[in-house]
Amino acid sequence: MAAARPEQAWLDQVRHDLVKRLLWPARDRRDLGGAVAPGELRVALIDLEGQPITAVALWESLVALAPRSLSAIPRQVFARAVTAAEQGAADDDLDKVLALESAFEALARAVKGEM
């Protein structure tokens, strides 16, 4: 299998390390239906070395790893979505967390536009 392009590899990393982990409990709850249990949406994110880290700090560390060709992507917009999702998880607000899905799709479109 050929190695992925650096932009795609970076996007995969963002999805794997941040988006998937942040969204997982929220998507489970949405699919199952019913009310959100207190604390159910909170996740323990980890950095590259397995140490606890906040979603925003993790996003910043991922931005630092982004290929130079992606300097024009709307990083701040996604950063705001990450902050809102993290806050939503703390407040048991399902919709705020799920909004990260569409924000990530927009980010992916922007990255693919630069490829």
Add this chain to the structure above:
Amino acid sequence: MPRILVIDDRDQTVELCHRQLTQFDYLTRCDRKIPCQVCEERERGCTLKCAHDFREADEVLGRAEALPDLVILDLHFALPEARLLPEDKSELPKEAHARRTAVEGLRRRQGLYILDRLRQAWPSLPVVMLTTTGADLDPSRVGDRLVYFCENEIVDSRSLAAEIRRALATVSNAQDGPVFWGKSSAMLELRRSIDVLARSPLPVLVEGETGTGKSFIAEHVIHPRSGAKGPLVVTDLSTIPAALLPAHLFGARRGAYTGAVEDHAGVFEHAHGGTLFLDEIANLDLDLQRQLLLVLERGQVTRLGDNRSRPAAPKLVAATNQDLEALVRAGRFRSDLFMRLDPSTRLHVPALRERREDIPELLRFLLLEALRSEGLRPLVRQFLARFPTPRDFRDEASAVEFSRPTARAAAPDGFTVFLSRIALRRLSDHDWPGNLRELRLFAVNALVHALVAHLDTPGGTPTARAPAILDLSDAQVDRLLGGGAGRARVLKASRLPAAGDRGRRLEIDIPRAASFARISSEVERQYLRALFVATDGNLDRMGQELLGQKGAARKVHLRLNQLGLRLRELKGT
């Protein structure tokens, strides 16, 4: 209950498995017998739920009384450098940025390093590997039949649980007691049909070429699952002289014919309440077919020379390697008996060449079976007496590796049979006219040659213990296959002529099929397989050629999946 060990840097997967895959038992580092979700330590932030790196996995596996049935292994491990494999990092760059990149590479592919180490220590341990799309996997691992790559590009846990469940079923169900079913769609279909027909009181007709294992299936699958309390009686009609067949089937009274010195029951009576397996039923002449039909309809039999009817109502399983429909058309088989055998529910046991994807694992199964058989025991004992293994020999520790022989990959307490991937490909491409029987003989023959070659090596008894390595060389495999005739098939596929105005031409083997759907799927399957080889596995090119459009790789991939053609299997052929 099958036991699973999860190796993941986070506890999320093991918790998910506990919650959603309750049909399995889990091996955890705490050794408590209760599931994590009801354990009070969970709330206290227990860190012993799963193995978080290779060292912890090694510790759990080394301590466990018995190996788990399966391992679920993540690919990406977010761990500090010191906890990553390989332990020796002297080859990593010294410069800070380059080193950071290299270490990150180790994290992204850590699961593969762990897999290698698991393979060295426990060669036959099945592994379900959680990968992400685009992971640059080692080609040798893609072809490893004990590893199932489960796509982990799924955001919700239920989908991942479903994928893991499917993977576990695939890995764990290929073998069932003495029967190796494999994973081919043909065998899956047969297995499903048997599950239903075995429980029916009606006769079952089993069709298949010679050596496909029809009698084995009757004995080890249909009879045990029929629920019958009576015995299983097996009769091969091709081995009994025609003159003796009536008495053999229906019994005879004393003096009914010359040599009938006492009353005796036939196989129908013996099998009453149980299962009667009549192999080669096409060998019966028309008159005996008529008598057989009468017995089936009445559930009673009258011995030769007698006038008393006796109960004889076994479940009849009839097998043949001939085309009974053609025999009916030729007037050599009674159509009423054919209809009584209910051709709509007959079982078709596929030829080995119709389930080539099963050959590697089947060969592994047969080699290990042969190594443990009574027939090879004297040679095995002689070998171990002369070449003792480093640790006490255990039958169950023996393994088969599809690679070049290395001491590192050899089991310290069992035989390790090595067969190269080239040899494996030759075996997979061979046509196996004798089917399973021929493959079983090949396995025994190959082991006998390997054992004898060691025993006949001149020299005294070595004092040092060494791994018991049996290398089945490519040349030996060629010789046992009769000169490698099977290679023609690969060449044929790789020389699939380039597409011109009239399209490609390909010679296709069409099985004696049970339905039009099966014929068309088999044609499509063979065409796609050949096209895959001709385009060097480039799905884009395949899509362009098949559908005339660019970017159709995904559609091709989907179609391959629908036809049961897995990419990693295709890459291995």
